[in-house]
Amino acid sequence: MQVTETKAEGLKREIEIVVPASDLEARLQTRLFEAKDRVQLKGFRPGKVPVSHLRKMYGKSLMAEIVNQILTETPNSIIADRKERAAMRPEIAMTEDEKEADKVLSGESDFKFTLSYETLPDFDLKDTSGIKIERPIVEVSDAEVDEQVERIAENARTYEEKDGAAEKGDKVTIDFVGKIDGEAFEGGTAEAADLVIGSGRFIPGFEDQLVGAKAGEEKTVDVSFPDDYGAEHLAGKAASFDVTVKAVQAPADTAIDDEMAKKLGLESLDKLKEIVRDQIQSQYGMATRQKVKRQLLDALDKEYDFALPEKLVEAEFTNIWNQVQRELTENNKTFEDEDTTEEKARTDYRKLAERRVRLGLVLSEIGEKAGVEVGEDEMQRALFEQMRRYPGQEQEILKMFQENPEAIQSIRAPLYEEKVVDHLLGQVEVTDKTVTKEELMAEDEAEAEATDEA
Incomplete structure (x- = not known):
């Protein structure tokens, strides 16, 4: 040869x-x-x-x-x-x-x-000991826990049959047929639908017109779909609903106590509050993790500049661009609606693709040098989680991953990246800073405009 x-x-x-x-x-x-x-x-x-x-x-x-x-x-x-x-x-x-x-x-x-x-580029790894990270920490207050417990109690609230007219906060059971220009439209019909008046679940104005209705009463509810309604063929259209009120129920008193917690399968109210606190802390923890990871990646991005494989960049750009196009289509928007142009968007997203490829190569090299590995048990847990997302299709999903190396890599890659990030966080200087919930989430919103992680 x-x-x-x-x-x-x-x-x-x-x-x-x-x-x-x-x-x-x-x-x-x-x-x-x-x-x-x-x-x-x-x-x-x-x-x-x-x-x-x-x-x-x-x-x-x-x-x-x-x-x-x-x-x-x-x-x-x-x-x-x-x-x-x-x-x-x-x-x-x-x-x-x-x-x-x-x-x-x-x-x-x-x-x-x-x-x-x-070929993959050759580059020397830089010393990371000088990187400084500020980790935003939110302390969960008792008031926030109590507020969430109240929401849980509200969702668990029971209702009792009542005589008389429906009021705000009451639950009505209704049949309805929606019409536009006298013709019933798809998705506008339901039977025995439960609706809590004031919950905001239905089209604006619909629930208000049911205040005062009684069981057995028939009403015509006139509304207009919002201009930004999800179903494009209904957006901005005037509609009327023929409504039959089947039942009216008033909310029963719900005391926030041990008995309520027991109805939820817990031994006490204190246990419920403990679980709620952990859940809130976990949510904040994920946001904190993203902030820390972003700072780390930003620091690494400043340290490295080397030639990138064009086809890797092109493949990453294509993935990003396809996602952007899908989101625009789903939200019925254009680049102009986002205060940009397609040409500028392409330029910006190509820079993002280059950043992702560069950081991906750096993290891969760091992980390889540090001996970072993804264990088989970690892969099994991640695969099981993927299967859980598709109830009834577990075997098909399992077969796809077994027969498709690229699909398996799509599971392994993010696990590997997170383990490399954990390795790096053990080497850099991390300082905790207590912030408010509003400060943490405000940073989230500001950074969401440019998803620039590896």
Whole structure:
């Protein structure tokens, strides 16, 4: 096999490989002799089929298998021999001329093909001990816990049948048929729907018109869908609903005490408050983690500047751009609505793609040098979590991950990244700073405009 480098420009490489016809013939002869003892053909005793006859019948198909094996095995071995690391799977180019291809399969010609790929860049890791991180911490107040417990009590509230007209806070059970220009529209009909008046669940103005209604009463409710309503064919349209009130119920008194907690399956109100506090703290903890991680990545981004594999950047940009396009379509918006242009957005998101690729390579190198690994048990937990998201489709999801290495990598990569971040946080200087909930969330909103993590 002859291997010749034909291009070495920056990170780009092009390698020409020539497998002589004599080498192909030797491999074919081996295959034919292996098949000789296995093939059973009419008119020949087992193991007595002439090799020449086998070649005539199966030569081209066996040679095609040999060529495919070469294409599968050779690229990685050549790149490894060159002590390089390909950024993405190498591209393979070979003749598209049918006559030339037939000569290869017939053993009359050398097999030539070309590998094109980009190498991962070489760079020196920088000292991270001088990085300083400020970790925002929110202390959960008793008032915030009590407020959340009150919400839980409200959601667990029971209702009792009442005589008389419905008031704000009452629950009504209704049948309704929505119409636009006298015609019923899709999604505008329901039976035995429960609605708490004042909850804001229905179209603005709908619930207010049910105040004073009694069980058994029929009403016509006139409303207009908001201009920004999610269903585009209904947005801004005037509609009327024929409503039949089936029942009216008043909220029962709900005391926030141990008995309420027991109805929720807990032993006491104190236990409920403990769980609520942990949940709130966990939510703040996730926001804090994002702030800390962002500071760390910003610090790393300032330290590194090296050439990036163009195809990696392009692949990352495509992922980002497709997501942006989906969000614009789902929200029925344009770039102009976001105070930008498509050209400027492309420029900004390409810079984001470059940042993500650069930081991804840096974190990968740091993790490799530090011996960071994702354990099999961690992968199993992450896979199980993915399966839980699709009830009834668990086996299909499991099969997809088992058969698709790229899908498995999509689970492993974020786990690996978080473990590398944890490793780095153990090396840098981290100082805690107590902030208010409003300060923490205000930072979130400001930074959400540019999602710039690796």
